[in-house]
Amino acid sequence: MSLRTTGLRAGHGGADVLDGVDLVAREGEVLAVLGPSGSGKSTLLRVVAGLHRPTAGAVELGGRDVTAEPPERRGVGLVPQDGALFTHLDVAANTAFGLPRRDRLRLGRRPERHPRVAELLDLLGLADLARRMPHELSGGQQQRVALARALAPRPRLVLLDEPFSALDAGLRNRVRDDVVAALRAQGVGALLVTHDQDEALQCADRVAVLHRGRVAQLSPPRELWEEPADAWTARFLGGAALVAGVVEDGAAVRTALGAHPLRPVAAAALPRGARVEVVLRAEQVGLEAAPATGTAGAPAGEVVGVRYLGHTAVAQVRLDGPAGPLVAVRLSSVVDAPTAGDRCHLAVHGRVHAVAAPPELREGQPR
Amino acid sequence: MLAAGGVAALAAVPLAQLVLAAAGAGPARAAALLLRPRTVDLLTGSLVLVLATCAGALLLGTATAWAVVRLPLPAPRLWPVLVCLPLAVPSYVAAFAWRATWPQVHGFWPLVLVMVLTTTPYVTVPVVAALAQADHSLAEVARTLGRGRWRAARAVVLPQVLPAAGAGTLLVALYALSDFGAPAVLRHETLTTGVHRLLTGGLDRTAPAVLALALTALALLCVAGERWARRLGSGRRSPAARAAPPVPVHRTTALLVAFALAAVAAASVLGPLAALGRRMLTSERYSASAADLVGAGTTTLALAAVAATAVVVAAVPVGHLAARRPGRLTAALETAATTGHALPGVVVALALAGLWLAVAPAAYQTAVALLSAYAVLFLPKALGTTRTAVEQVPVAAQDAARALGCGPVSAWLRAVLPRALPGLAAGWVLVAAAVSKELPATLVLRPAGMDTLATELWSRTSLGAYGAAAPVGVVLVLVGLVPALLLARSLRQQLPGHLRRAPAPAPVAAGVTGVAR
Numbered sequence: 001m002s003l004r005t006t007g008l009r010a011g012h013g014g015a016d017v018l019d020g021v022d023l024v025a026r027e028g029e030v031l032a033v034l035g036p037s038g039s040g041k042s043t044l045l046r047v048v049a050g051l052h053r054p055t056a057g058a059v060e061l062g063g064r065d066v067t068a069e070p071p072e073r074r075g076v077g078l079v080p081q082d083g084a085l086f087t088h089l090d091v092a093a094n095t096a097f098g099l100p101r102r103d104r105l106r107l108g109r110r111p112e113r114h115p116r117v118a119e120l121l122d123l124l125g126l127a128d129l130a131r132r133m134p135h136e137l138s139g140g141q142q143q144r145v146a147l148a149r150a151l152a153p154r155p156r157l158v159l160l161d162e163p164f165s166a167l168d169a170g171l172r173n174r175v176r177d178d179v180v181a182a183l184r185a186q187g188v189g190a191l192l193v194t195h196d197q198d199e200a201l202q203c204a205d206r207v208a209v210l211h212r213g214r215v216a217q218l219s220p221p222r223e224l225w226e227e228p229a230d231a232w233t234a235r236f237l238g239g240a241a242l243v244a245g246v247v248e249d250g251a252a253v254r255t256a257l258g259a260h261p262l263r264p265v266a267a268a269a270l271p272r273g274a275r276v277e278v279v280l281r282a283e284q285v286g287l288e289a290a291p292a293t294g295t296a297g298a299p300a301g302e303v304v305g306v307r308y309l310g311h312t313a314v315a316q317v318r319l320d321g322p323a324g325p326l327v328a329v330r331l332s333s334v335v336d337a338p339t340a341g342d343r344c345h346l347a348v349h350g351r352v353h354a355v356a357a358p359p360e361l362r363e364g365q366p367r
Numbered sequence: 368m369l370a371a372g373g374v375a376a377l378a379a380v381p382l383a384q385l386v387l388a389a390a391g392a393g394p395a396r397a398a399a400l401l402l403r404p405r406t407v408d409l410l411t412g413s414l415v416l417v418l419a420t421c422a423g424a425l426l427l428g429t430a431t432a433w434a435v436v437r438l439p440l441p442a443p444r445l446w447p448v449l450v451c452l453p454l455a456v457p458s459y460v461a462a463f464a465w466r467a468t469w470p471q472v473h474g475f476w477p478l479v480l481v482m483v484l485t486t487t488p489y490v491t492v493p494v495v496a497a498l499a500q501a502d503h504s505l506a507e508v509a510r511t512l513g514r515g516r517w518r519a520a521r522a523v524v525l526p527q528v529l530p531a532a533g534a535g536t537l538l539v540a541l542y543a544l545s546d547f548g549a550p551a552v553l554r555h556e557t558l559t560t561g562v563h564r565l566l567t568g569g570l571d572r573t574a575p576a577v578l579a580l581a582l583t584a585l586a587l588l589c590v591a592g593e594r595w596a597r598r599l600g601s602g603r604r605s606p607a608a609r610a611a612p613p614v615p616v617h618r619t620t621a622l623l624v625a626f627a628l629a630a631v632a633a634a635s636v637l638g639p640l641a642a643l644g645r646r647m648l649t650s651e652r653y654s655a656s657a658a659d660l661v662g663a664g665t666t667t668l669a670l671a672a673v674a675a676t677a678v679v680v681a682a683v684p685v686g687h688l689a690a691r692r693p694g695r696l697t698a699a700l701e702t703a704a705t706t707g708h709a710l711p712g713v714v715v716a717l718a719l720a721g722l723w724l725a726v727a728p729a730a731y732q733t734a735v736a737l738l739s740a741y742a743v744l745f746l747p748k749a750l751g752t753t754r755t756a757v758e759q760v761p762v763a764a765q766d767a768a769r770a771l772g773c774g775p776v777s778a779w780l781r782a783v784l785p786r787a788l789p790g791l792a793a794g795w796v797l798v799a800a801a802v803s804k805e806l807p808a809t810l811v812l813r814p815a816g817m818d819t820l821a822t823e824l825w826s827r828t829s830l831g832a833y834g835a836a837a838p839v840g841v842v843l844v845l846v847g848l849v850p851a852l853l854l855a856r857s858l859r860q861q862l863p864g865h866l867r868r869a870p871a872p873a874p875v876a877a878g879v880t881g882v883a884r
Contacts, residue, residue, distance in 0.1 A: 080764075086781075098771030153771060245728045
């Protein structure tokens with residue numbers, strides 16, 4: 001069931017938290033809504049669910065305007081942040097909660113016999129826990145039950161509100177994979193609200209980046225990563241340095257590190273002579289130890305710090321010169337990693353992406 | 368929202384009625400009524416009673432609380448329960464018990480003694496909670512900054528405890544101001560007994576209304592002060608507060624203090640019970656009254672059940688609103704709904720008598736009028752528990768139910784009610800117990816010939832039939848035990864481990880883990 005929001009505005013008394021959200025989720029796709037805290041992503045989810053009334057705009061589900069419909073008539077499933085299981089009901093009864101009253105009454109105290117309940121408990125690996133109470137479950141199990149409960153009435157769309165944020169890191173990946181697999185097995189589309197970039201990029205078909213109550217970009221993960229729409233999005237996704245540059249002839253851009261070919265999207269969008277910020281992904285930049293004398297022409301700088309990420313490491317290098325930009329470099333090996341204070345040369349590989357420089361930001365700040 | 372507004376408006380009606388009735392007197396007559404010597408006497412009677420009771424309860428309550436929390440008393444888990452028990456004895460039952468034992472004892476000082484003994488828990492309980500939750504690390508920091516033990520306590524512990532003690536003392540003041548039974552039994556004239564006398568004595572409705580309004584003004588002062596003090600005390604708790612270690616005193620000292628505490632508890636609870644028991648055994652007349660006792664008991668039970676159910680149902684919309692949509696309007700509705708907390712029973716009786724006579728004279732002195740008074744008086748008791756009960760159910764559960772196809776009412780019934788039920792039940796029990804013990808409003812508004820346990824005790828006492836009244840008193844104390852024990856339970860949940868659980872074999876446990884590491 002496709003979802004479309006047009007010009008959604010909503011707030012909590014004061015200024016609008018949603019400032020005109022236009023969003024399309026295709027049938028059956030997992031769409032991540034990614035944004036920092038306060039960007040309005042949870043409000044967006046509550047508006048789609050019908051739990052929060054928008055001040056303007058419309059919500060369409062499957063081509064039908066449901067803006068005025070109460071939540072119980074929208075047919076969307078909801079998986080709240082901490083699961084919010086009904087603590088007075090066991091796993092099977094929680095799962096059966098949204099089934100028609102007729103079915104619930106017929107099954108009485110054995111809701112796990114309902115074919116839909118049994119199917120979902122099976123799908124989520126909960127079959128053995130049917131008679132457990134919520135407080136007897138681990139956090140990951142609770143989230144699975146919350147999803148089973150949301151899926152039981154065959155919703156047209158499932159809304160997940162940061163469902164994995166309360167789980168510890170090791171568990172998070174597994175529960176996340178299981179949940180996405182279950183969504184795909186049921187062929188149900190989902191809106192996954194998250195502030196975790198990796199989570200959005202890993203499990204969504206497309207990602208909508210929410211910034212100050214608007215959709216800054218709506219793209220598949222790879223496109224989002226490689227070609228962020230603006231400087232804010234590039235910084236928010238992280239893993240890159242933004243370096244000031246000027247667009248030259250021949251789809252190229254010049255920065256303090258030299259001239260680099262532009263990716264086609266950026267080349268098409270940016271006119272010659274435009275002041276831009278070049279998105280230098282850490283994995284695009286190579287580092288070589290500089291001889292003490294230095295080689296004229298090659299951009300040189302000083303290592304200011306190295307962050308170890310286990311099997312790899314990222315070095316921060318400040319280029320020479322007044323207001324030399326900081327550039328992040330992913331080191332292919334930690335064995336010969338430089339240390340702070342080392343001199344080095346930098347080289348940029350491949351085509352680069354660039355975004356128009358915001359007027360107040362002429363210099364890149366790496367994240 | 369609408370339902371909550373309706374409930375709040377109805378709860379505030381008696382106060383409005385009272386103001387209107389008093390305004391009917393006109394300023395000149397009102398002033399004359401207020402300034403005549405009799406009124407001044409009554410006012411003085413009320414004020415000295417309030418002051419003496421407050422002073423006694425503040426001293427006794429604070430000292431008791433400090434001893435319970437900070438001294439290494441024997442049987443540490445017993446004391447937090449014991450300090451709540453005096454609440455089980457309604458002041459008029461205690462007064463009656465003393466009177467039944469020494470019929471010649473009456474007047475101001477015996478009354479103050481009775482009032483102090485029954486109201487001290489209002490101070491002890493919040494101060495125990497505040498002391499137990501006071502952050503001892505603050506005192507330790509003060510010590511490292513160069514203050515001695517007492518100066519550190521004065522600078523750091525006192526501000527953490529004072530609001531609680533102040534709020535508790537103002538509750539005592541409200542109780543002493545509103546109480547009708549004990550002053551009447553021990554023959555001390557106050558504004559409350561004065562209003563009752565005027566109300567039952569004559570047809571003039573204006574004079575009691577003016578007096579009642581003065582009484583209400585004083586009561587509202589107490590309530591406003593209490594809310595202010597409680598606000599001062601809230602929000603000061605540090606998240607990682609450390610409990611203070613017991614004050615090192617000699618074992619004999621601890622035993623002596625424990626003995627003193629036990630003596631106070633005995634005087635407030637066992638004393639009246641023993642007196643009642645003695646009367647029961649020595650009287651020949653009580654067997655004849657068994658049928659009356661059963662009848663009054665049944666009536667009381669029925670009234671309590673109906674009133675408690677109605678009050679809890681009425682409390683749900685307001686409590687729900689308070690839990691889910693806090694804001695200025697909600698706070699105003701809540702305040703209106705808690706009007707009854709500030710109104711003495713006599714005043715509510717007066718206002719509702721006037722109201723029913725004006726609106727539906729047929730309902731005056733029927734069970735309906737009586738139940739309306741109970742609802743106004745005890746709605747506040749159910750509001751707090753209802754609000755907490757609803758607050759404990761996360762909004763997300765309600766949202767999830769909505770998304771699963773429940774309408775707003777159905778979502779509340781299926782997702783909130785099952786989990787709020789214990790809290791609602793607690794509110795029901797509190798209201799039922801309060802209704803069972805209520806005296807002044809029942810005296811005025813009950814239908815002719817209807818007797819509750821409280822009025823039964825009252826009428827027998829007035830006739831001097833102490834022996835016949837004694838079993839009623841015992842039953843009333845047993846009823847009172849229920850809210851007292853509920854309070855003790857909630858107090859225990861706020862206490863540090865050594866006052867809650869059995870004194871763990873700490874050294875052994877520490878030794879074991881030490882070896883394991």
